[in-house]
Amino acid sequence: xxxxxxxxxxxxxxxxxxxFLYLTAVQVVWGPQIAEAPQNPRLALAAQQIHWGxxxxxxxxxLADSVDVEGHQVRRYPGGMLFAHLLGxxxxxxxxxxxxxxxxxxxxGLPARDPWQALQQAFGQAPRGNDLVxxxxxxxxxxxxxxxxxxxxxxxxxxxxxGAVLALTSHPSYDPGVINARWPVVVRDPxxxxxxxxxxxxxxxGSAFTPILxxxxxxxxxxxxxxxxxCPGSITVSGTTITDPNSESHGxxxxxxxxxxxxxxxxxxxxxxxxxxxxxxxAQAFGLGDAPQFDLPTAPGHLPDPRTLGIRALARISFGxxxxxxxxxxxxxxxxxxxxxxxxxxxxxxxxxxxPDGRILAAYAQRGSREVLPAWLAAQxxxxxxxxxxxxxxxxxxxxxxxxxxxxxxxxNPHGPAHAWFIAFAPAARPSVAVAVLLxxxxxxxxxxxxxxxxxxxxALRSQSAERSRP
Amino acid sequence: MxxxxxxxxxxxxxxxxxxxxxxxxxxxxxxxxxxxxxxxHQTLYRSEPWVPVLAGATALAGFLIxxxxxxxxxxxxxxxxxxxxxxxxGLSLVMIYRLRPDYLxxxxxxxxxxxxxxxxxLGLLGDLRWVRRYTYLWAAVGVALLILTVxxxxxxxxxxxxxxxxxxxxxxxEIVKLVLVAFFAGMLAETRRMRMLPGPHRWTTDLSWVGPMxxxxxxxxxxxxxxxxxxxxxxxxGVFLAMLxxxxxxxxxxxxxxxxxxxxxxxxxxxxxxxxxxxDAWLSPWPDPTGRSYQILQGVYSxxxxxxxxTGLGAGHPDLMPAxxxxxxxxxxxxxxxxxxxFCVVALYLMLxxxxxxxxxxxxxDLDTLVAAGVATTLGLQAFLILxxxxxxxxxxxxxxxxxxxxxxxxxxxxxxxALLLGISDRIGRRPPRAGGDDGEPGC
Numbered sequence: 001x002x003x004x005x006x007x008x009x010x011x012x013x014x015x016x017x018x019x020f021l022y023l024t025a026v027q028v029v030w031g032p033q034i035a036e037a038p039q040n041p042r043l044a045l046a047a048q049q050i051h052w053g054x055x056x057x058x059x060x061x062x063l064a065d066s067v068d069v070e071g072h073q074v075r076r077y078p079g080g081m082l083f084a085h086l087l088g089x090x091x092x093x094x095x096x097x098x099x100x101x102x103x104x105x106x107x108x109g110l111p112a113r114d115p116w117q118a119l120q121q122a123f124g125q126a127p128r129g130n131d132l133v134x135x136x137x138x139x140x141x142x143x144x145x146x147x148x149x150x151x152x153x154x155x156x157x158x159x160x161x162x163g164a165v166l167a168l169t170s171h172p173s174y175d176p177g178v179i180n181a182r183w184p185v186v187v188r189d190p191x192x193x194x195x196x197x198x199x200x201x202x203x204x205x206g207s208a209f210t211p212i213l214x215x216x217x218x219x220x221x222x223x224x225x226x227x228x229x230x231c232p233g234s235i236t237v238s239g240t241t242i243t244d245p246n247s248e249s250h251g252x253x254x255x256x257x258x259x260x261x262x263x264x265x266x267x268x269x270x271x272x273x274x275x276x277x278x279x280x281x282x283a284q285a286f287g288l289g290d291a292p293q294f295d296l297p298t299a300p301g302h303l304p305d306p307r308t309l310g311i312r313a314l315a316r317i318s319f320g321x322x323x324x325x326x327x328x329x330x331x332x333x334x335x336x337x338x339x340x341x342x343x344x345x346x347x348x349x350x351x352x353x354x355x356p357d358g359r360i361l362a363a364y365a366q367r368g369s370r371e372v373l374p375a376w377l378a379a380q381x382x383x384x385x386x387x388x389x390x391x392x393x394x395x396x397x398x399x400x401x402x403x404x405x406x407x408x409x410x411x412x413n414p415h416g417p418a419h420a421w422f423i424a425f426a427p428a429a430r431p432s433v434a435v436a437v438l439l440x441x442x443x444x445x446x447x448x449x450x451x452x453x454x455x456x457x458x459x460a461l462r463s464q465s466a467e468r469s470r471p
Numbered sequence: 472m473x474x475x476x477x478x479x480x481x482x483x484x485x486x487x488x489x490x491x492x493x494x495x496x497x498x499x500x501x502x503x504x505x506x507x508x509x510x511x512h513q514t515l516y517r518s519e520p521w522v523p524v525l526a527g528a529t530a531l532a533g534f535l536i537x538x539x540x541x542x543x544x545x546x547x548x549x550x551x552x553x554x555x556x557x558x559x560x561g562l563s564l565v566m567i568y569r570l571r572p573d574y575l576x577x578x579x580x581x582x583x584x585x586x587x588x589x590x591x592x593l594g595l596l597g598d599l600r601w602v603r604r605y606t607y608l609w610a611a612v613g614v615a616l617l618i619l620t621v622x623x624x625x626x627x628x629x630x631x632x633x634x635x636x637x638x639x640x641x642x643x644x645e646i647v648k649l650v651l652v653a654f655f656a657g658m659l660a661e662t663r664r665m666r667m668l669p670g671p672h673r674w675t676t677d678l679s680w681v682g683p684m685x686x687x688x689x690x691x692x693x694x695x696x697x698x699x700x701x702x703x704x705x706x707x708x709g710v711f712l713a714m715l716x717x718x719x720x721x722x723x724x725x726x727x728x729x730x731x732x733x734x735x736x737x738x739x740x741x742x743x744x745x746x747x748x749x750x751d752a753w754l755s756p757w758p759d760p761t762g763r764s765y766q767i768l769q770g771v772y773s774x775x776x777x778x779x780x781x782t783g784l785g786a787g788h789p790d791l792m793p794a795x796x797x798x799x800x801x802x803x804x805x806x807x808x809x810x811x812x813x814f815c816v817v818a819l820y821l822m823l824x825x826x827x828x829x830x831x832x833x834x835x836x837d838l839d840t841l842v843a844a845g846v847a848t849t850l851g852l853q854a855f856l857i858l859x860x861x862x863x864x865x866x867x868x869x870x871x872x873x874x875x876x877x878x879x880x881x882x883x884x885x886x887x888x889x890a891l892l893l894g895i896s897d898r899i900g901r902r903p904p905r906a907g908g909d910d911g912e913p914g915c
């Protein structure tokens with residue numbers, strides 16, 4: 001019996017000894033990582049000791065600041081719902097989101113490397129955190145939000161020359177200033193107001209995808225803008241018939257004209273002629289299928305594998321349907337790269353970190369860049385995109401006196417009426433603004449999104465000229 | 472010179488010349504606890520009166536009284552067990568003072584009462600024949616207490632495991648665990664004495680002795696599941712299997728028992744929503760981090776925020792955890808004393824377990840062996856269940872950590888368990904070992 005007693009003792013000792021390994025893992029190896037999780041209420045408690053830095057727009061208008069209410073620090077968002085998805089929120093119970101989360105160490109005045117340890121060291125030393133200056137322009141953001149109105153959708157506007165984000169809007173929105181009280185309502189809202197559709201929404205692109213087809217076809221040289229096509233209103237590929245909206249026949253068209261009127265039949269032919277490798281290779285070069293590097297979390301979207309893509313699937317992809325998903329941010333980057341002579345600038349939103357006394361700690365003019373298209377090809381696609389606005393489906397985006405390049409998209413989807421897309425940039429020759437607009441289930445033609453883009457472009461251009469005339 | 476020595480001095484030397492190990496370790500462990508109380512007082516309650524610290528120190532001094540009594544009675548009992556529990560009790564009082572200062576005097580009183588109970592039990596107990604004599608009485612008492620809890624108990628934090636008696640809330644489960652050990656030990660020792668073991672392995676004959684134990688065990692489990700006290704259910708079942716294994720040495724029963732446990736676990740997951748909630752909160756806490764999984768996640772954050780040496784007593788935020796002074800006292804230690812402090816707790820339990828099993832393997836007679844092994848398994852398994860549960864290694868159950876968690880019933884019952892073990896270890900070597908493996912009743 002004694003040997004069995006000893007066995008039992010060894011077994012129990014073994015169980016307890018497992019705790020040595022487990023505790024080492026939880027407290028030492030993964031400890032700092034777990035402790036830094038935003039859900040750890042200790043971070044918020046420690047953060048209460050420090051006066052959080054402000055968040056400012058590019059003209060130093062206050063987007064978020066802190067006020068003292070009965071000994072407690074309360075975060076105020078003067079814009080209310082306007083900047084919700086960009087700024088995020090700050091809650092002891094529900095944690096942090098957006099810029100508040102991403103730049104938490106800077107807002108607390110800490111070195112970014114190891115927030116938790118720095119937090120412990122900085123106890124009592126940093127009464128005020130640092131201010132963040134963002135690249136966004138309140139006027140452009142307001143124009144985007146007003147243009148969207150009550151509709152569900154997203155707008156992304158950026159400066160193609162630098163990648164600086166000028167506006168980032170997602171509707172429906174929420175008020176981050178009252179997130180604690182409104183949380184139960186907000187999380188149950190069927191419109192998912194917490195979702196940032198601009199960076200995280202994934203949608204089929206519809207014919208807003210066709211600039212990629214155009215680039216893929218023109219790059220290979222056996223098609224030009226003047227290549228002739230015949231559009232009978234429908235085309236049959238491997239037994240599947242694809243029709244243009246309303247089965248409308250476009251007759252004899254050049255490639256440029258087909259692009260301007262968004263002729264699906266022609267682009268099915270273009271896609272099949274170019275081949276899956278060329279089409280999807282170009283899409284990949286534009287960064288589709290990869291999550292863009294950005295200050296906020298981004299969705300990768302989806303591109304199919306060209307090696308396993310059948311001809312019917314290729315036909316559907318050729319007008320932006322099928323197994324294809326993109327985010328509004330990705331589409332804005334695509335427009336920006338075409339406008340910026342084929343160079344895609346990495347998007348960013350943080351331009352400066354300032355100490356409370358205004359001293360600049362860090363400043364960013366741009367992040368990274370890469371070549372997506374050769375300049376001559378970008379110029380040809382731009383010319384065709386100008387035609388879309390001047391004579392084609394994008395007429396709603398015309399701005400008197402300024403050449404606007406654009407492309408509409410109508411994205412059929414399983415969730416109801418088609419989504420409306422519009423991507424654009426202006427002035428077409430040397431663009432300083434690029435924009436992507438998505439309207440969920442707007443129905444009808446893609447034209448619904450063009451006026452939204454126009455209002456955003458106008459607001460951004462107005463802001464920029466005011467900026468230039470300032471000393 | 473020798474002839475001049477006074478008799479009282481010689482008596483004193485004889486008394487204090489024994490149990491020197493115990494005294495030496497106690498004289499480290501007790502001041503350490505008092506120092507901890509003083510540190511907490513100076514850090515957090517500087518402007519308050521020192522009364523709670525004095526109460527805690529007095530309770531810890533009680534260990535010295537027990538030591539003196541053991542010396543006076545020339546006890547041969549194990550000399551390490553008492554100091555280890557003094558260390559754990561000291562840490563317990565320190566953490567309770569830090570987390571719930573209003574509870575410290577009460578807990579100090581419970582420790583003192585437990586030590587008194589230990590002394591009385593040691594004085595009255597003698598050998599353990601009474602355990603066997605009243606075997607079925609133990610079963611009846613245990614089941615009756617559980618039934619009383621189910622029918623008249625009150626619910627706290629999701630489990631109906633408390634009885635209210637004249638202003639005191641008692642946790643009958645902590646008493647029942649000892650009563651059940653007595654019942655199992657009595658049954659099994661009797662079975663061995665009757666030479667029903669080891670015999671031809673026929674399940675039908677085995678049923679005559681396994682049957683009653685199984686009935687009591689399953690009955691208790693059902694009651695516990697209804698009162699939502701899953702930790703105690705697992706504990707009782709584990710002790711039952713362990714004692715059956717020790718007495719009978721039958722692998723097939725062990726396998727059968729574990730299979731039945733798995734089946735029971737799966738069934739209760741399907742049948743009882745509260746079981747499902749607990750398990751889901753443990754396995755995937757992320758869907759509901761602010762609701763059902765709040766406590767378990769806060770435990771992990773608390774531990775992780777401690778790091779290697781901890782934040783220091785009073786400098787962390789273990790009070791963010793619900794039930795920090797009861798269910799979550801171990802993560803609280805991990806946060807403020809770091810992985811170093813948490814390792815010390817595990818090491819103290821391991822040492823205690825080591826001494827317990829040292830006693831159990833050397834105990835003379837089946838009854839002593841079975842009681843010692845049963846008590847050792849109870850406390851060891853209990854420590855593992857709550858230490859692992861509060862750190863998310865296992866699902867969390869509200870079972871108290873022996874000598875650590877706030878609570879009176881647990882303190883009293885654990886010190887009674889200690890009395891049993893000290894008594895058993897005292898008997899080792901007192902009587903010449905007898906052949907035959909019987910537990911050797913004098914005059915029988």
